[in-house]
Amino acid sequence: MKKIFIDAGHGGRDSGAVCKPFKESDLNLAVAKAAGAELGKYECEVVYSRAGDTPTRINDMCALAKKIGAAASVSIHHNAGGGRGGEAFYWRGDAAARRLAGLVAREFKAAGQTLRCAEGEEPGVKPSYADPPGHNFGMCRVNAKNGIPAVLGEYAFVDSPKDRAMIDTPAKLAAEGRAYARALVTFLHLKKREVKPPDEPAQPRLRAGAAVRLEGAKLYRSSDALEAARTVTGGYYLYDGLTVRGRCRVTKREEYVCREPARLFVTGWVDREALRYG
Template sequence: MKVFLDAGHGGKDPGALGNGLQEKDIALSVTLKVGEILKRHNVEVIYSRTTDVFLELSERTNLANKANADIFVSIHCNAAENVNAKGVETFSYPNSTKGTALAKCIQDSILQSKIYTLNRGIKTANFAVLRQSNMPSALVELAFITNIDDFKILKDKQEELALAVAKGILNYLGVKYIEKTKIDCSPWAVEAMEWAKKLGLTDGTNPKDSRLI
């Protein structure tokens, strides 16, 4: 599977600002972390940007369309004049069944991670990146950069946010998430260990057990 990851904003466009943070920096950091998790699961990842550069919205979707990506996921932070506004929400393009399913997988995964208790829901919007992408697409607003509680999550919980988004994408793709300690081994080694555990030869804590050699 081929996943296109779009870190929102960048370069001369900082995106939302709040509590000393810039949306473009949070989006890029989380996006790169999401990509690394997906690549560990043998998912091909293409990025709109991997550095602090500016791209037009059409450039982002053109890259995804040209790459013939299977899905498009854009990562952002939210903002509001009301500093009490908080929570997570994920958007898909109106009447896109697959886009809605993708958005739901990502939204549900973030909520299940327990990073948030406030669910702002799955919504639809005529955003350019959703409208112009040829594949199922979703745009996730991770949190409100203007809210002090959400700010702390965006600042200190980027690994957890990335893992939740990645798990949501993997769920949509039908790829089972494997813990990092296991996936760092070769696939056959993981299968062999699972086989040995089923036979009662090991509990998985001592891979050099003489019974396994």
């Protein structure tokens, strides 16, 4: 099963961009959880950099992504400093990461966000050429070195009124998370998990004399009768607890259970599915 590493950027004392009431580290975590929830519908395993407001270190996160054998990594961020629009960064020269960045940008646009442009690149896609010590772009560089396609996404500017309108409710952050998830689903060719029907409630073991209730149940003269003789409602007892062709014999009185000859004491046959207990 393919594994995906999702980094909710910043955390702990490192709050990232702040523009009241927004704190980037909180936004990033909400989006990461939404992305993971959507990916839970597919055949993959998601590993997060953090589950709460805790600090993270780039080298530790990259080491974890390598340890789990991540098939892809996304680092979720939000921008600040004047501007508008979304963009996805990849490490220069990493063709696979560039393709993932293109998919992320495409899903940003599909979610209604405008895209920033870089010369020579498709809208919303930008190469990262340098990362000062401890800089978040190190996630792209180190993961690329480890053979893991990695993208750092900046969906919106927290200090842009128009961009703030894209992230100002939990529902909008969830939509952003689904955008990341859809990009990863396409990139990794993920298949949806099979949804198994809920288990049917266990029925008590059939036994002679068990009390049952019937509600408008069809009553047959034999186990193979095609037409019902009538319908019945009320309390009955299993005559012998046996099932033949999906039907059981019932009797009206407890003292008639297993008495012979059966034709004198059996009320009739009913479908096993019609039995109600308790």
